[in-house]
Amino acid sequence: MSITSLSSSTGVTEPLSRLGSSTSCRLCGARELHSVLDLGASPPCELFLTEAQLDEPEPTFPLHLRVCGQCLLAQLPPLIKPEETFTEYAYFSSFSTSWVEHARRFVESATARLGLDAGSFVVEVASNDGYLLQHVVAAGIRCLGIEPSVNVGDAAREKGVPTVTEFLGPDTASRIRAQHGAADLVVANNVYAHIPDVLGFTHGLRELVADDGWVSIEVQHLLTLIQQTQYDTIYHEHFQYYTVASAQRALAAGGLELVDVELVPTHGGSIRLWARPFGSGSAVTPAVAEVLAAESAAGLHEVDGYARFTQDVQRSRWELLGFLVDAAKQGKTVVGYGAPGKGNTLLNYCGVRPDLLGYTVDRNPYKHGRYTPGTRIPILPVERIAVDKPDYVLVLPWNLREELTAQLSYVGEWGGRLVFPVPTLEIVEVGR
Template sequence: MTRCRLCGSEAMASVVDLGATPPCESFLAADQLDQPEPAYPLHLRVCTDCWLTQIPPLITPEETFKEYAYFSSYSTSWVEHARTFVADAVQRVGLGPDAFVVEVASNDGYLLRHVVDRGIRCLGIEPSVNVGAAARDAGVPTLTEFLDPATGSAVRAEHGPADLVVANNVYAHIPDVVGFTQGLRALVADDGWVSIEVQHLLTLIEENQYDTIYHEHFQYYTVASAARALASGGLTLVDVELLPTHGGSIRLWARPAEVAGEPTNGVSPARAEPRARGRVADVLDREKAAGLQELSGYTEFSARVATVRRDLLRFLIEAAERGETVVGYGAPGKGNTLLNHCGIRPDLLPYTVDRNPYKHGRFTPGTRIPILSPEQIAADKPDYVLVLPWNLRAELVEQLSFVHDWGGRLVFPIPELSIVEAKS
């Protein structure tokens, strides 16, 4: 990578190099195990001009998302998060019976189904054929497309401008930041709202969440860099919320620059509600205090990543030497970054399980660990269960309470190795 994809600068500095890994959602069928498997460099860098952190765009979204293994509805807590968001957004934006809501990267309709239930007109834009079909089967109108300015303009011409455009956990997934943002602006009404949820780089670094670095995520945002990205497409940041999702996310509220007012202090609009201005300023201050607008905030991250790797490998090796069994729970994309970076194979983790039937009988990319149904854990009664979707800790401690019945314990690798009793 020689140039920043947002500002075009060549001033790029290394943050952490995780080697080369396969795409994190490229789960293998049994008949693929003897075939070559491509791996791509996973090297996070930061632009020291605009401070957008990013990886090289070595894999196109078309390669990743046409057939996708992740279905949002399999996470109970995520569906509840979406329901709460819709209820709050209806009040905040004032969505009435004549409103129109568009969600970009709408997955299997996990969020828009709550909009449908309220009788509000909506449309999902989802590039993955299989999950988009699941959304339509659930009664959520869904267009199978990637968002760019042309798609945004076409949807607006056919359906009218959107009062609210939602883009949750997709703003990191697109290499053309400017074009995607222009697509959002094309969709939204001139007096409308855009809501974006994306992982917060501040917590990623503070909490050692390096496993969320993978090829689907082309960039990682602070509020400051996100505001610059939004401005590139004609949108202005007017408010920010800190969320616990995905280990720590930000919800960015933006409006067309014409109605948001002129920015002050670089990001916060003068005509925004004062409390919102204060929230933006508070988070910017936190980011600055953490050194994320200078190189010093990034230099120690690589060493802390190495500690996570060594601690997890030490635990697995020592458990194996004691004759204790460790199996995995979950097969998320982040888990595959962790497994590949640590070099974990079936000799240390004989299998993992997942609630998504799509993954059953498949194998994790690179590490070739079998993925089974969750019932296998109760059948085998392992000594430890390594929880790969650590961001769902509260939900999974409850779901895996049965592990306590035989004295089993749960292991969480991030932000540091911790071994806990399953909830009894």
């Protein structure tokens, strides 16, 4: 399979109608964007439908991942403004107990690593419902959350976490720094992929942090996304996907130097980037070179290294559809667990409808009584599984496998089994 660019060697240029609002790289400006994976068109993954909206038109947008031939930033065209998704948001981080525990461990380790104390100041960007900063508050460290979604920001304030409702940019950062002072630590977990203005956002991070401070960013690692066929994590909220190499370039463009990197298991495989303002004098750890070498060995520092991804994704789709169709033919019942954004990419790309997946359940009451975007699958409370006793439960947030296998162990009481669709379809017996 060959990779085609916007202006290919054959002279054929893709129609502008398929390129969104930009045909150039949002990081370096190059117009050499190469196709990595085209998932067709789907609706925004967090815009769950009410029953009244089922008879209304539903907009869809292209979901086509490309990589820049110059800086190798993998990216989607900026078709949806962040304000359209994040002003009121359906995702509350605290509904995942493992994610809250992950945040607690991070706060504990960062406090020890950086020597944070009562005189320190910690800022988290995209702080959601206070899942992380609640631990900073408990440690007696001054902190502030910056969260654009009004509804989840309200939940954080109810927990006693100081939170402002803002989108981060250089101007916002300047106002916050003038009012609260420079931060010793700026945390940005699972947000660096969510902003189309990567340069403005990075400049905002630099403005927030003190000259001798630290920035910690967690973001999904493109290396594991490719190697483990995690195509369902590609959706419109994610405007770009990072290797350490492309993240290093993005940080440098905003005045931050990458000095350390950790590989963490969250979200199927993420990188925790530790950066400091240029001139801080920190030595770059060997871990940075080690991860860069692993990426290079996998071919991700060259455009051709992405060539097999489409074939792997197609195979994953065929596996899931084959299982669902066979189950339906055999009269077996299959329901879903979870209604995450990644699940909606999977369901739309695979063409799964209520005839193959009767409903899905979710712990978040906000989603109850609503329907998944595009596929119109009902979302019910978790208790419905124990009532209906389905033969199979398709776990859509597969990245929480350990947590959800324990939570759903009761499914084995009636002989039910769990199904994990990514990276390859796996049917698991539980509770026996």
